[in-house]
Amino acid sequence: MDDPDEIGEHYPVAARHHGTAMASLIIHGDLTDGGPPLDRPVYVRPILQPHEFMPGHEQVVPNRLLTDVLHRAIRRIVKGEGNQPAAAPSVRVVNLSIGAQTRALTRRMSPVGRLLDWLAHSYNLLFVVSAGNHTDEFTIPADAAHDTDAARLAAMRDGFETALLRGILPSGDALNALTVGATHSDGLGEIEVPDTVWDITHPDAPAHYGSVGPGVDRSVKPDLHHSGGRALYTRPIVLPGQTDVAVGLARTAATGPGLQVAAPGRGGATNSTVFTNGTSNATALVTREASRLFDLLESDNRDPEDAPLPDPQYHPLLVRALLAHASSWGAWENSLRNDLGLHGQDARRQLTALLGYGRLDPSRLGEAASNRAVLIAGGQIARNERHTYSFPLPPSLRAKAEWHRFTITLAFMAPTVGQLTRYRSAKVYFSTPDTSLAGGDRTDAEHNAVRRGSLQHEIVQGTRSMSFVDGDVFPVHVECMDDAQRLRAGNTIRYALVVSAETAEQTSNTIHDEVRDRLRLRARERARGRIRPQ
Structure with missing residues (x-):
C-alpha cells in the first residue's frame, strides 16, 4: 500500500469497499471458485475516498484533477517522485477499475483516455481498464412484465436501442488500453430466485449494465468481455393502464448471485465477504489472467x-x-441476430459495437x-x-x-x-x-x-x-x-x-x-x- 497523499487518514476501513473487492479479485479471483492466490505482491495506490453525501459510495478525490492524480501515481511507480526512487519499477500491468458515469464517450477522447494512451506508449505498460457501468433503471413494455422470457427479450432490445446513451465511460475509451466489459456469469451456480426479483439476462451473455461501444473513430470497444457477476432485477408491479414499467437492479450483496469478494468486516473482522457485479469485477479478473501470462513469458x-x-x-x-x-463471439452472433432482428453486413457492424472481440x-x-x-x-x-x-x-x-x-x-x-x-x-x-x-x-x-x-x-x-x-x-x-x-x-x-x-x-x-x-x-x-x- 502506497499512500503519499494520505487519503487513508480520512478513509475509514468500513468504507473501503471498491478497492478491497478489486484487490480480492486480482489476488484470489472469485472466492466461490477457490482458485490459487497470486504468488507476487500487488501494488495499491488509493485514488478514491468516501462520498461526502452518499453513504456506502466512493468517489475520486474531488479537489484534484483525476488526470494529475493518475499521472503522478504512474510516474511514482515507474520513475519515482521528487528525490524518491521508483516505488514499484517491476510493475508491467496496471488495473484501473473506475469510470466517470457523467461522461459517456460520444466523439472525442476524454482527457483521462488521452493520458492513459500517452502513459502506455511512454512507459510501455499494459493498462487493463473497465468499460464502465450504467445502472440506471430501464423501461420495458408492461405486457412483457408478465413473462420472464418476454422481459428478457424486452430488456435486450431496450439495451440495443439505447446503446448510444450507454457508451464507454472514461478511462475505458483509451486506445492503447485493454478495455473490459462484463458477462452475466459467476461461480456461484444455481440459486433459488425469489418471486420479487428476475434473472432476465441469458447465461454468459453481455451484462445489461455494461457500457457498449464503439470507441473513438468507431474502433472496437470494449475489447473483450469477462465474468462480471450475475445481476438480478426487481420485478415491477404493473398497474392498470400502464404501458411501460421501470426495471432496476436488485440488491444481492448478502445472498448472491455475483462474484464473491472480500469486504470490510464489522468490529475488525477479517473474514467478511459480499457478492458484487460490474465491469470493474471483470477487469480485475482479466488483470489476474494478465499476471499469469506475464509469469509464463518471463519463465x-x-x-x-x-x-x-x-x-x-x-x-x-x-x-x-x-x-x-x-476471445470470440461464439454463439452470441446467431442469438443476437435473431433476438434483435438484425440482418446483412450492417448487422455485423452493430454487433461489433455491442460485443467487441467477444468473450474471453x-x-x-x-x-x-x-x-x-x-x-x-x-x-x-x-x-x-x-x-x-x-x-x-x-x-x-x-x-x-x-x-x-x-x-x-x-x-x-x-x-x-x-x-x-x-x-x-x-x-x-x-x-x-x-x-x-x-x-x-x-x-x-x-x-x-x-x-x-x-x-x-x-x-x-x-x-x-x-x-x-x-x-x-x-x-x-x-x-x-x-x-x-x-x-x-x-x-x-x-x-x-x-x-x-x-x-x-x-x-x-x-x-x-x-x-x-x-x-x-x-x-x-x-x-x-x-x-x-x-
Whole structure:
C-alpha cells in the first residue's frame, strides 16, 4: 500500500469497499471458485475516498484533477517522485477499475483516455481498464412484465436501442488500453430466485449494465468481455393502464448471485465477504489472467530446440494480444441476430459495437493443445515497412473438408495526437487474411472496425478443403502507415503478433507437433546458412 497523499487518514476501513473487492479479485479471483492466490505482491495506490453525501459510495478525490492524480501515481511507480526512487519499477500491468458515469464517450477522447494512451506508449505498460457501468433503471413494455422470457427479450432490445446513451465511460475509451466489459456469469451456480426479483439476462451473455461501444473513430470497444457477476432485477408491479414499467437492479450483496469478494468486516473482522457485479469485477479478473501470462513469458520454459521468446520489451503488448486472441463471439452472433432482428453486413457492424472481440476463454490462455498451434512474435516497424511472417501449414489439414480455424491478433503502441480531430498519428495492421488459402470465411468483428484502434483481431474459419503441398505457409503481412501525422524517419512502433491454427480433436491431434517440427527445421536451415566454410 502506497499512500503519499494520505487519503487513508480520512478513509475509514468500513468504507473501503471498491478497492478491497478489486484487490480480492486480482489476488484470489472469485472466492466461490477457490482458485490459487497470486504468488507476487500487488501494488495499491488509493485514488478514491468516501462520498461526502452518499453513504456506502466512493468517489475520486474531488479537489484534484483525476488526470494529475493518475499521472503522478504512474510516474511514482515507474520513475519515482521528487528525490524518491521508483516505488514499484517491476510493475508491467496496471488495473484501473473506475469510470466517470457523467461522461459517456460520444466523439472525442476524454482527457483521462488521452493520458492513459500517452502513459502506455511512454512507459510501455499494459493498462487493463473497465468499460464502465450504467445502472440506471430501464423501461420495458408492461405486457412483457408478465413473462420472464418476454422481459428478457424486452430488456435486450431496450439495451440495443439505447446503446448510444450507454457508451464507454472514461478511462475505458483509451486506445492503447485493454478495455473490459462484463458477462452475466459467476461461480456461484444455481440459486433459488425469489418471486420479487428476475434473472432476465441469458447465461454468459453481455451484462445489461455494461457500457457498449464503439470507441473513438468507431474502433472496437470494449475489447473483450469477462465474468462480471450475475445481476438480478426487481420485478415491477404493473398497474392498470400502464404501458411501460421501470426495471432496476436488485440488491444481492448478502445472498448472491455475483462474484464473491472480500469486504470490510464489522468490529475488525477479517473474514467478511459480499457478492458484487460490474465491469470493474471483470477487469480485475482479466488483470489476474494478465499476471499469469506475464509469469509464463518471463519463465521461458521452452525446449532448447525452439526459438527464444520475444524480448521482455514486447511482453505488455504480447499479453494484450494473447488476451484478445483467446476471445470470440461464439454463439452470441446467431442469438443476437435473431433476438434483435438484425440482418446483412450492417448487422455485423452493430454487433461489433455491442460485443467487441467477444468473450474471453481463460482455458485457451497459455495452455498447449495437440490440435492447436500458437505462434507469437514481437518487433518494431517504421513507416512504409512490411514485415512478413510465415505460419507453416500442418499437413494433417490438407484436403480435409472439416472444421478448422485460423486466428490472427496484432497489438501495437499507437502514438497519438492530442490537438487534431483524428487521434491516432500512425497505424500498424496486418493485411486481410487469404481466406481462399485458409479454406474459410472471416467471422466475428466487422472488417473495417478492427483496423481503427491499436488491437486488430480476426478469425477465419470454415469447412472447405485446403489445397497445399508440404512446406507451404500461411503468410501474415504486418505493415505501418501514417495516419493523422507523418511518422518521423527513424521512429519505430512496437507491436506484438499472435497467430494460431486449430481444428477439432477428431480431425487431427498432431497440429501442434507438425507446426513445431517445421519451425525447428526452418531454424536449423537458417543456422546452417550462417555457418560458411573458411
